[in-house]
Amino acid sequence: MKALVIGCGRVGSNLALQLDREGWEVTAVDEKEEALGRLGDDWAGGFVLGHGMDIEVLRRAGIEDADAVVVATDGDNTNIVIGQVAQERFDNQCVVVRVLDPARAQFYRERGLRTICPTSVAIDVLLESVRACEVRPAEPTKT
Amino acid sequence: MYILIAGGGKVGANLARVLLGDHKHEVTLIEQRRDRFDRLELEFEHQVILGDATELYVLERAGIARPPDVVAALTGDDEDNLIICQLAKEKYGVQNVIARVNDPRNQAHFDLLGISPTVSATRGLMALIEHEVPEHDLVHLLELRKENLEIVEVQIPQGAPAAGKRVEKLSLPEGSRLISIMRNGRSEIAVGSTELQPGDQVLAILQPGKEDELRRVLLKT
Numbered sequence: 001m002k003a004l005v006i007g008c009g010r011v012g013s014n015l016a017l018q019l020d021r022e023g024w025e026v027t028a029v030d031e032k033e034e035a036l037g038r039l040g041d042d043w044a045g046g047f048v049l050g051h052g053m054d055i056e057v058l059r060r061a062g063i064e065d066a067d068a069v070v071v072a073t074d075g076d077n078t079n080i081v082i083g084q085v086a087q088e089r090f091d092n093q094c095v096v097v098r099v100l101d102p103a104r105a106q107f108y109r110e111r112g113l114r115t116i117c118p119t120s121v122a123i124d125v126l127l128e129s130v131r132a133c134e135v136r137p138a139e140p141t142k143t
Numbered sequence: 144m145y146i147l148i149a150g151g152g153k154v155g156a157n158l159a160r161v162l163l164g165d166h167k168h169e170v171t172l173i174e175q176r177r178d179r180f181d182r183l184e185l186e187f188e189h190q191v192i193l194g195d196a197t198e199l200y201v202l203e204r205a206g207i208a209r210p211p212d213v214v215a216a217l218t219g220d221d222e223d224n225l226i227i228c229q230l231a232k233e234k235y236g237v238q239n240v241i242a243r244v245n246d247p248r249n250q251a252h253f254d255l256l257g258i259s260p261t262v263s264a265t266r267g268l269m270a271l272i273e274h275e276v277p278e279h280d281l282v283h284l285l286e287l288r289k290e291n292l293e294i295v296e297v298q299i300p301q302g303a304p305a306a307g308k309r310v311e312k313l314s315l316p317e318g319s320r321l322i323s324i325m326r327n328g329r330s331e332i333a334v335g336s337t338e339l340q341p342g343d344q345v346l347a348i349l350q351p352g353k354e355d356e357l358r359r360v361l362l363k364t
Contacts, residue, residue, distance in 0.1 A: 053221070053248075053249060053252070054248065055251065076197070077222040077223050077226040078222045081222045081225055081226070081256075084255075085255060088255055088256070089255050101198065103199040103200070104198075104199070104226070104230075107199075107230070107234055
């Protein structure tokens with residue numbers, strides 16, 4: 001199984017490493033060469049230097065026969081555009097797109113793009129943690 | 144008309160100024176950068192707002208829900224322009240969007256996602272350069288994307304199959320027509336009886352993809 005990870009920052013690189021450990025054939029794409037360092041010296045997967053908006057870069061990274069495409073650059077709009085290109089131009093069935101803004105994440109989710117919103121996830125987790133504190137309501141003060 | 148402009152750089156600010164100069168239009172300009180916004184506010188006052196035009200609440204504050212007659216996405220970032228137009232059209236039902244394409248290589252993404260018309264200074268300049276100094280025998284002058292047609296210019300060379308023939312005698316490819324003939328600096332509409340001569344500059348309208356067939360009929364020696 002082949003996976004393409006576009007955007008190899010903190011999120012992308014760790015995701016690429018984990019997929020690699022799980023047996024996927026992973027190619028990472030980033031416009032900065034330093035990003036390759038995040039994958040460690042032992043990285044045996046692919047790495048393509050370039051911008052994910054560039055069709056040629058996507059082709060070189062093997063988008064045409066990728067089984068899964070994860071888009072996780074640091075730009076919401078860049079991710080949304082690349083995700084739609086992967087889905088509609090290259091007919092990829094499994095495209096997952098990171099979108100930090102909950103409003104845009106929801107709008108594009110309703111349009112059929114699989115968006116993941118770390119902001120919404122963080123809000124949920126934080127809320128859960130606050131609820132789990134089981135703070136007892138203050139005793140009514142006696143007068 | 145109510146026109147919403149995203150991006151207050153040179154392109155957006157100049158457009159806003161022209162539209163407001165007519166006193167016929169209502170304009171809201173959205174600019175993300177604080178330094179630019181401060182300068183724009185001196186000139187445009189309440190008609191410019193500070194914010195990221197790809198954020199829904201910013202668009203809503205700018206009145207996108209009315210909706211505007213036209214939304215022009217003119218930022219220096221093609222992804223932003225694309226998203227602004229998609230949101231305008233599909234979330235808020237704006238009928239007319241115009242997108243600026245900064246990097247002509249991104250045109251394919253706008254086409255794929257159905258955002259048109261687009262404006263690209265680079266593409267326009269390339270067409271002008273080609274027109275002035277043609278390197279190819281067939282020059283693209285204008286693309287009518289919505290209509291799926293394009294207007295091209297060719298010059299009839301010596302010994303071309305079309306030279307000396309009347310337009311009605313040419314077997315032009317289906318989906319193409321000759322528009323006009325320019326000869327010795329004078330131009331006339333191409334009709335059936337118009338005879339082509341070497342050196343003529345011919346304008347033709349055709350469906351994209353028919354260029355090679357047209358070349359064969361008009362140019363191949």
